[in-house]
Amino acid sequence: MGKWGGTEGNMLPEQHGAIVIPNNNFFANRDGLRPRYVILHGSAGGRRAQDLAAYFASTEGTLNPVSCHYIIGQDGTLVQCVSERDGAWSNGQLTRGHDSFWNASINPNLLTIAIEHCKPSLDNSDALTGPQQLTSFVLVHSICQRWGIPMRRADATGGITGHFSLDPINRSRCPGNYPWERLWTFLEDKKMLDLNDPVVRLFFTDGGHGTWRCKNGVILQGANLTFYRSHGGPSIFGLPLANEIHLPQYPNTAIVPCERALIAYDPERKIDSPPIHGPCYLLHIDSGLGQQLLLQRSNALIHTLSTKLTQIHTLSEI
Ligand SMILES: [Zn+2]
Numbered sequence: 407m408g409k410w411g412g413t414e415g416n417m418l419p420e421q422h423g424a425i426v427i428p429n430n431n432f433f434a435n436r437d438g439l440r441p442r443y444v445i446l447h448g449s450a451g452g453r454r455a456q457d458l459a460a461y462f463a464s465t466e467g468t469l470n471p472v473s474c475h476y477i478i479g480q481d482g483t484l485v486q487c488v489s490e491r492d493g494a495w496s497n498g499q500l501t502r503g504h505d506s507f508w509n510a511s512i513n514p515n516l517l518t519i520a521i522e523h524c525k526p527s528l529d530n531s532d533a534l535t536g537p538q539q540l541t542s543f544v545l546v547h548s549i550c551q552r553w554g555i556p557m558r559r560a561d562a563t564g565g566i567t568g569h570f571s572l573d574p575i576n577r578s579r580c581p582g583n584y585p586w587e588r589l590w591t592f593l594e595d596k597k598m599l600d601l602n603d604p605v606v607r608l609f610f611t612d613g614g615h616g617t618w619r620c621k622n623g624v625i626l627q628g629a630n631l632t633f634y635r636s637h638g639g640p641s642i643f644g645l646p647l648a649n650e651i652h653l654p655q656y657p658n659t660a661i662v663p664c665e666r667a668l669i670a671y672d673p674e675r676k677i678d679s680p681p682i683h684g685p686c687y688l689l690h691i692d693s694g695l696g697q698q699l700l701l702q703r704s705n706a707l708i709h710t711l712s713t714k715l716t717q718i719h720t721l722s723e724i
Contacts, residue, residue, distance in 0.1 A: 427459035431473035442564035448530035455479035482537025530582025
């Protein structure tokens with residue numbers, strides 16, 4: 407047989423819940439290369455993943471043997487046909503107009519993990535079904551985690567794209583209709599820390615309505631919470647020291663002082679305009695508002711300390 411990367415008998419799926427229906431249409435061990443891309447396809451016909459897997463197996467030894475790593479049926483059923491360690495015969499040739507990051511001297515099947523989505527329409531115009539979309543998003547995320555593939559649109563360093571990127575002449579409609587924006591949002595969300603993270607769990611609980619409550623009572627919320635979760639959380643920023651500060655001179659901004667940084671929500675860039683996308687950024691601590699806030703905090707600290715010193719003096723003179 408020699409299927410499943412040549413490992414006889416080892417037929418466990420690499421993705422939880424997948425049914426294994428193997429075939430021999432692959433490059434064993436990718437000629438020593440590692441997968442750097444996830445390629446999404448649409449089947450342009452058919453509904454059941456099991457049927458497409460049987461078709462792939464039936465092409466073994468023919469003039470046009472084809473395959474892919476995973477197939478997702480209309481009902482969300484996931485079938486695995488080829489090990490992720492091997493290169494499936496799925497992408498054909500690079501054609502003129504392919505994305506420029508593909509290296510014409512390397513067979514793209516050696517660098518890619520291919521996912522077929524069963525679509526009954528012959529032009530791939532169907533939207534994914536709900537179960538199909540969920541299986542697809544979870545699978546893409548897991549593959550990226552397993553192989554260190556960047557969870558974003560493909561470029562020279564790797565990532566996720568469709569068959570159209572390789573073969574714009576014959577496969578411009580593969581995968582066809584696909585919820586790309588929802589995929590990017592799903593993957594962004596997965597990248598963020600959540601309350602199950604072992605470090606986060608030490609300091610935060612669910613504050614309700616999508617907020618986090620710190621053990622010191624401070625509430626993190628909205629875009630500032632997203633920023634905190636996306637950029638390392640407590641390990642990078644330390645704990646938040648106070649609820650959002652709203653300064654009347656800067657409407658529609660919200661500053662969260664943390665132990666190790668000052669986070670500013672400022673979508674209109676009223677306070678500062680650093681070269682970063684998104685509504686939040688870190689305030690300068692060596693000038694401007696950030697410096698003033700730090701000075702205020704240290705002045706308040708000095709005031710508290712000197713008050714205490716005076717009290718001690720008074721007490722010792724009694
Ligand atoms: Zn395709």
